Amino acid sequence: MKVSMKVNGVERGGDIEPRVLLVDFLRTNLAQTGTHIGCDTTSCGACTVLLDGEPVKSCTLLAVQVDGRNITTVEGLASGSTLSPMQAGFHEEHGLQCGFCTPGMMLVGTALLERNPDPTEDEIRWAISGNICRCTGYMNIVKAIQHAAKAQAAAQAKISETVAVAGGE
């Protein structure tokens, strides 16, 4: 069956069997291996991708289900060699050890800040509650997302300031 979808802004597709899971389509057909397979039973969130901006588990979606839609994977977070604020937050706050859950955590964090730029710690913990980390105990993951939120707020303030100055001129 023919499918086409946008993966990180690029039109991708192919002729695939309906039973192929999205995670396998991404990893095998597109060779985008940043999306991990952990439990394969809808429990761990290692396979998290954003579907039209919202985090979902790609081990529990058929590739044919997302025909015509937008997928963001961890490969889509950085622009060139510049890390996204979320990635920078995980780097600065040591938000990972083995890194297996990290793509999912960063995508969930990215979607959270898109919807709620200034989340409380409780809101962050609730947002990542579908993603399991077996190394860090979550402390630094929470800090990483808070770091990203602050960085984004600061960047936003700078933009507003620049606009205000430009407007003043």
Next chain:
Amino acid sequence: MFPAAFDYRAPASLDEALGLLAQQGDAAKVMAGGQSLIPLLKLRFAQPGMLIDIGRMRGLTGVSRNNGWITIGALTRHVDLERSRDLPGQLSMLPEAAHWIADPLVRNQGTIGGSICHADPSGDWGSVVLALDADLVARSVKGERVIHAADFFQGPFTTALRPDEILTEIRVTASSKPAGGAYNKLERKVGDFATVAVGVQVELDGGKVSKAGIGLTSVGATNIKATAAEKSLVGREPNDAAIAEAARLAAEAAEPKTDVRGSAEFKRDIVRVFVQRGLKTALARAKEARA
């Protein structure tokens, strides 16, 4: 894990979906968000010849009010009910129940209708529709049929839906009196099925209970409607004695089994506690709705 091979169709309209289902009958399986069905397909507990994906169909989403009914589209996602801020007060149980379903990622994809039709006795929406005394609207090529929630759940993963029917709406009578609900759930961790959960709904008329609904999750072969407990409340002033009596009767109606999540005795007692707690919250919400 891969599902066994199947034919896949994503009909653009309900009529097209119903046509396919009329031809295929039991050989086809209807999928909405797929958050229960895809795991079953992967484990090959389900091996349908055809998968009819209605999740991409337009319509059947959202909450609307007309002709004295409040209608919830079967394809409304859990997350949309969890985040809805403009629901009528009598549906205060909905965002609360949605909040506890699976985890945030599953809630972004799973639907209320899919969950109800999956009929897992540990599913949360089953108890909600039982407590709300909802009507479930089913469509087939032959027309529309209304199934009372109390008649819908026939066994584990077994419903009153016929092989050619699709659940399209969940309907509740719009209440003109103060009404409110609450959903309490005990789970070992986020994403686990409920150890026990309880949905309760009350409607008040002049300081007395005019309607009561109680649905129990994970304590039987289906979600259980605690009918005796509901009846014990109706016509009474909802004081501590009445609440304790209803809680005792609901605990008696539960049929819990001892498993890794707890002993049968423990679960039965949690039912009692949750009915008590839920009724107090629901009553407060109903009174708030009046004010």
